[in-house]
Amino acid sequence: MKHYVSMEDFHAGEIQSVLSLAKEYEKHKIPMQNKEIFAANLFYEPSTRTKSSFEVAERRLGLSVIPFEVNHSSVQKGETLYDTVKTFEAIGCNLLVIRHPETDYYKDLIPSLNIPLINGGDGSGQHPSQCLLDLYTIQKEFGSFKGIKVLIAGDLKHSRVARSNARALSMLGAKVFFYSPAEWVDEELLQWGSFCQIDDILPIVDVAMMLRVQLERHTETGHIDDYHQQYGLTLERAKRMKSGSIIMHPAPVNRDVEIAGPLVESPQSRIFEQMRNGVFVRMAMIDSLLQKWGIGTNENTAKERTMVGW
């Protein structure tokens, strides 16, 4: 695997290897790069969490990040993604993280690409760093995936997260359940778990993973008003969850749509913990990918730095 573009490419061993490395990073072991390595984060869609989290991860690893804002770039003159990517390669960039609205955008790039690529989200396709940080959060909470019951609920059809998570969780030994409004059911998912009613399943799951309603893509108002009561994680529903169970969400959250506002920062919620974990996981992804390409850390010369607030 020369690029991290899809969770489909990861087998269980590779997932565990990234999660273990992330755990090392969380325990303060920071192998500083002793070479000058340039990264660029090419985000063709708005993002706060994923982009900033990759940025922090890159800098903690000692990489230098070349800024790129699509609105001020030659994309405005009609430059293609391919030419932009090859430009960054030409000027000396050693790692690319790309988010792009087109599903599978990376398939045309990879044959000509001479530097490693991490997919930061493609249309309704893949989002491997989100999947891995979700897995990390669950493993950290429960120690293992064996027999852990996970409900994935919400917009299953348009979610980059649902498919990757369902497949990986099932592969790692968890039991997956799905719930969504009828129009957002995705038949393909059912190979990794079973569809159920939220009120039936909530009392027995260990994890309620709520997906974001993409309000910016679904503008039919009216629907949204009922959504919370019918399909969302309301305060009442959360009360029926079992002791020790947790709530997850990839964020940004629509408070009082897919999840009741007060639950976001409740003791049961791991939503901000997911973001915190995301930095370690992305450090692990970057570091292990750079090592595959032979441009990573020289362990003998790696230095530890003092980090604040970790």
Add this chain to the structure above:
Amino acid sequence: MKHYVSMEDFHAGEIQSVLSLAKEYEKHKIPMQNKEIFAANLFYEPSTRTKSSFEVAERRLGLSVIPFEVNHSSVQKGETLYDTVKTFEAIGCNLLVIRHPETDYYKDLIPSLNIPLINGGDGSGQHPSQCLLDLYTIQKEFGSFKGIKVLIAGDLKHSRVARSNARALSMLGAKVFFYSPAEWVDEELLQWGSFCQIDDILPIVDVAMMLRVQLERHTETGHIDDYHQQYGLTLERAKRMKSGSIIMHPAPVNRDVEIAGPLVESPQSRIFEQMRNGVFVRMAMIDSLLQKWGIGTNENTAKERTMVGW
């Protein structure tokens, strides 16, 4: 004071402590951070001076700055300020500087915030770093505030600067005068000084502090054409100012509206000097705030660096 959000929170001793630290920075003493500290500047309104000045201050102190552009962030997907702020906290940010169009935006944030916040301007509310750099500029010029006469003239009603400066100057022993068009008088200000006519007061003041006409908020044309002659600092008026007196302005300047173009870089003007001072003052604010939180410089290990052009 765990956050620097409002000049209302500063007593005279705290102001002097920041100004003294800024003076140390101006004299080349740069205590480098020996820890990895991340800052983010979340600017929800356009800014050149304040944003870039904080950026330079942060880097001179050795901090790593995480980029954020509101137009390319999840704010576009409806994410609230609160959730954006908590996201930056979660991914390991150690200091936030925020500018936001909503007055008092910080009041809802502070109860849940676990990292220090500096207010870079809130609506028509506070702008403490601008106030402190104005004070620094006056103290540097006159040695002290006792008996210094300061005219604050222009859009008193919508200015973030007028109120903070009036209160602080009065508290530190200066004598404050106000002048503005009738519709921009702000009664509340009169507790810290007296309203007067610009032509009467200009010959006796030590400082003429001209405020910016916010052309982007006041679109009634016609008014602007007369503004300069009636309310602005014209070349003729400037000639009647006393020897040793100075002209200040928070910038950006509307040349030939609130101030005659040639005055901006005249020997009497401290407008670009204010910007230069702003970097030292912001370094002092950041450093003293980080020290309050226990994440600042370890003085024993602080190293001096050679700075260019200081």
Add this chain to the structure above:
Amino acid sequence: MKHYVSMEDFHAGEIQSVLSLAKEYEKHKIPMQNKEIFAANLFYEPSTRTKSSFEVAERRLGLSVIPFEVNHSSVQKGETLYDTVKTFEAIGCNLLVIRHPETDYYKDLIPSLNIPLINGGDGSGQHPSQCLLDLYTIQKEFGSFKGIKVLIAGDLKHSRVARSNARALSMLGAKVFFYSPAEWVDEELLQWGSFCQIDDILPIVDVAMMLRVQLERHTETGHIDDYHQQYGLTLERAKRMKSGSIIMHPAPVNRDVEIAGPLVESPQSRIFEQMRNGVFVRMAMIDSLLQKWGIGTNENTAKERTMVGW
């Protein structure tokens, strides 16, 4: 020459001096700055290549780059270029790179500017770093300029590149030819070379330098459809080029308009090589300009760093 704003200011010796320094950089000699030096890239027009390339060059030299995005700056409040530039000078910036749509924008700035300026492109005027990287690419290929035959073809009238390149190439001993649609002929260019028909000249030139059709400025559709066959470098035309000859383009490329898509990455093309060379050339420009101002590298203390992928 205190600023690099126009190729008109360069005589042959100065060009060779920058090209030689660039060659040193390409051979891994990286004199690190041992001082804190701040640069800002003020780009008032979209750019990927030039902006990112300057950014990489600055960082490789150890400079700290202050971000600036025109859409989020006080330019939105009507601040002039002059005041923005003087602001960056005031807050401690030591080097400016500016791209601006107004031809000759720099002429009003220079008399008041106390820090070095590199012109990153002005309207239909100059673009010295592009010219120097083109020269570098040709010299690297052919060893010298003496007798090298170069065709410059395309939108001669609006090109920042055509004039600078024609003049410099002619001065350095190359023989220059021009070709363009009738409405884009520029009489002034003919002092440095002769106009000819593309099909006549292609078989004898060493370099075919194709210019970009600025689709964003020329919206008359219909014209573009014929452009490739009539004026562009088609696959058929490329086949008639002589052995050892190369194809150049400043990019971004309009594939199948000024140049056939498959030629962009063909063995004959130096288009991505030009981008790669651009970083070395910009490092050389920055370094030699900083040295002229006495704020550059102290050679005795310069350290070499390991660079990845060079």
